Amino acid sequence: MRTSKAERFGNYLLLLVFAVFALTPIVSILVAAVAPDKHLGNFVDAWEIGHFGSYLRMSVLVSVTVVVTSVVLSILSGYAFGTMRFRGSGVLFYLFLVGIMMPTEAIVVPLYFDLRTLGLTDTYWAIALPQVAQSVAFGTFWMRAYFRGSNRSLVEAARLDGAGHWRTLWQVLVPPARPALVTLIVLVFMWTWNEFLIPLVMVTSESLRTAPLGLAFFSGQYTSGFTLLAAGAVIVGTPVVLVYAFLQRHFIAGMLEGAVRE
């Protein structure tokens, strides 16, 4: 297909306009964070004045828990759904699909009041466990699709070699699943790191605030000047953006294939 010079120019202009549109808010916050005179010192101030060190630690703790727990549980349940036949597996699988579409808004109200009755609100568990449940729904769906499509003769060969179902899973099926697992890990990490409503509702102690929650409170209290707020926002946003930058091929494919969840 041949394109005229004018058309090519038009195409690049279009790319440029939309790239600028997409980048402006992100760049403006980056610029604000390193300006005017203190440059990187603003991050140090935000870290100390805004307690972002403590918020980041909490976010890391919650994200690691949610990612590790939900990925392991999803591998197990996806293995069952993907390679075994048992009574009720169809119905049970649809039950998991419900969780993928479920908005957090619907469950957060009863969760808060029931966990309060149990004395579990304002704990780290109240933030992590509901998110494990949400991620397990998607993870089960994701790993089931992977294991269903996996090489059947590999499984049969392993069985002939005398491997049990446990060894077949971990030594035969999981190692080649690395790309699928990386996508799952990155998606769950991003959803957990960016989650706002659950920590907002579940936690009142400052020491339990996750990074986005800390930023929201900081933006409400600290109103003198945008610099420190911008530095805080950069601190909160960077981890996921870094992961995205390194794994963007996986990331985009994963977002698109995992389309159903959000």
Added chain:
Amino acid sequence: MGSPPGEPRRIGYLYLLPALLVYGLFLLYPLGRAVHLSLFEWDGISLGKFVGLGNYLEILQDKGLRASFGHALVLIVFYSALPVVIGLALASVLHRAKVRGLGLFRTIIFLPQVVAMVVVAVAWRQIYSPDGLLNDVLRAVGLNGRGWLGDYAFALPAVGVIGTWFETGLVTVLLLAGMARIPRERFEAARLDGANAFREFFAVTLPAVRGEIAVAVTLTVIAALRTFDLVYITTSGGPGTSTSVPSYEVYHRAFELGQVGSAAAIGVCLTVLIFGITFGVNRLADR
């Protein structure tokens, strides 16, 4: 393919058990409890009063609540309709053009999807502020600025534009992926039949990406219905109640006003709405 490989194994239940346990306790049970709570008038402290479907009737009758669902509809235009139209135009031009740097462009316009919404909200609040970037630009071309998020007429569209900003990249990338799968011969055939770019778009491109459009519409409409963090941080539903949306009402009622039953009912309605839209759109796309 059909049935999954492997013989029947009852051991499957054991593999399922841990996931099902967490999922059941922290998602399915609360979902059932939401339906239960929605039948009561309860302030979260004292004894609740059974009101049957009263909370649901209230959603239909209460002007403020009806308005919040109306706001969600406006946001759907910004979150879904605009990104789909822009995305279709953008993707079909880029797909035909074979430009350099497409990969980088894809990475950049998808970037808003991965930035935490709280960070997005903080950035845009600054852009919209009276001395922010938007007003600077407007003043530079001789127009009057305003406090966009504090303006009764402009606050909701201003929140909507943020939605357009972060959904356009997702939709464009999704559509580009769909268009890449169209066999080249189909375009060539259309060309031989004398189709111009527009005819080609409507005859070849559009029908081929129907599935991707369905996914894009589903995702963006759901995102529009779940606009909580953005509203919470940019406007808190204000000025007045001009940017209040159902997901914000859930939080506001349950945790600020002590109307837990009503909040649960709104949450249940949102869920039903999302299920309905997901099934409806996919039905349409499959036909």
